[in-house]
Amino acid sequence: MDVKTVCLGILTDGAASGYDLKKHFESTFGHFFAAGYGSIYPALSSLADEGLVTCEHVPQEGKPDRKVYAITDSGKAFLLEALKDPAPGHKVRSDFLATMCFAHLMPAEQIETVLKSRLEDVDNWLKLIAKAESCCFDEWPPGMKFVAGFGRAMSLAMKQYVEENGHMLTDSGQQKAAHG
Amino acid sequence: MDVKTVCLGILTDGAASGYDLKKHFESTFGHFFAAGYGSIYPALSSLADEGLVTCEHVPQEGKPDRKVYAITDSGKAFLLEALKDPAPGHKVRSDFLATMCFAHLMPAEQIETVLKSRLEDVDNWLKLIAKAESCCFDEWPPGMKFVAGFGRAMSLAMKQYVEENGHMLTDSGQQKAAHG
DNA sequence: GAGGCATACTATCAGTCCGATATATAAAAG
């Protein structure tokens, strides 16, 4: 499942520009599938080349043309085929956990800063999910509701774990010993 | 935090070959920071070029030389500098959730296959974490214990959410309607 | 009314990473 395929999926909900797609990624997909302009624009060009989407140029005053992309029948067929993967992956890439593995090499103060920033980050995700739900929940297909709930459940679990176990990293160790 | 930096961190625990590092990534780091040979070997070459690690060639009969890498003082300094990032990220890239967003385009049977495979995957992670703990828990620094517990907490939360909410995706919808 | 910032819209590029693949040997399993 690459960015191209996800763009195609979003387009099943209506035509959109690259800019629109980016906002969609930020608001709804951000917590589990990030994509920036550097992925989206090449993806759309490539989809258009392959005939999976059409591109309509909408001139605007003073701004660059809006390029509005719409999915085609062969695009829909391609998407349904891509959705047949029986075991789609779920990967985590955590600089946070990689850093914490080496907590014994860090001063306690630095560790606390990192834990705090993680909790702030989680709160931002929770707010983002709540915001997305408050605006569109009733219109969402069941899948989007499932995914939003998933994001909330994982965020809450992370928050709870960090709050209850963060002390492991700063209690009793070289850090405290060096202190007293 | 790139693969290079994590390799450097692992080498603080003793000299190792690229092959050893790969096993380390699989057993302990796998659930939050995956890396394959395609990342590890170039990382080690580059670290050696920069003088952050040394490389000792150990000849072996019938097999290619073992190249054993050890961290240098400037390597340690580089690592401590890298660990100063106050807000290291934690990213999820989930083909699973991306697929579920479009569950309304999929037959119920396919959805159930996907959910089942996710639960199996979670169980594998749990087993992997338990195995790593059973062998090394007492020797681990606090950071590794924290990280293993984190992995378990998140895996259990995911399992629970999928088990309790998976029905949302197959109950009441085009799928059931088309059925009856 | 000048400066700064947000919003709207496009796009590219270097660096990095991922997955598959290739090569070679040997022991263990079937």
Next chain:
DNA sequence: CTTTTATATATCGGACTGATAGTATGCCTC
């Protein structure tokens, strides 16, 4: 006797990330 598993190395194309860049409008503040 053939396949699998383990030990070890390494490369390559394609994909993705994060930063950067350009251009125009409008809003707020000093």
